[in-house]
Amino acid sequence: MAGLSAANLTGSGTITYHDYDNMVLASVQNNPPSCGMPYAELDLTRITAVQQMNTATDCGKCIKVTSQADSSKFVYVLAVDTGGRGLDISKTSFGKLFNVDDGTAN
Structure with a gap:
């Protein structure tokens, strides 16, 4: 399981990625x-x-996401949306911790 921490957002769970980086902002x-x-x-x-x-309480919180396989690997992400299966982090941040080709990390 991958780890996350920020105030009330603490624990481990599934992390997937969303390609926020390449969204067409006009859309x-x-x-x-x-x-x-x-x-x-x-x-x-x-x-x-x-x-x-x-x-009401967690929007805008900074979350430290770590790789359980290598706790020296971590990224900070900003909580801006609901959804996903645990965390749905940007593809760039996911790639800093896990193999993007896998698509999911536990």
Whole structure:
């Protein structure tokens, strides 16, 4: 299992990636993530959707995501959306920790 930590967002679980990095901003300008932050104002290489996140308390939290296989590998991502199966981090951040070809990490 991969690890995550940030205030109420602590534990381990499934991590997948979403290709936020290559989103066409014009196509999502009227559809911001659950936290309401416009995608155009975010570093798309450092964001995540969190399954069952409490948007009232956890939006905008910085989450440290670590690789269980190598705890010296970690990235920080910003919680901006709900969804995924655990965490749905940007493809760039996922690639810093895991093999992108695998598509998921536990």
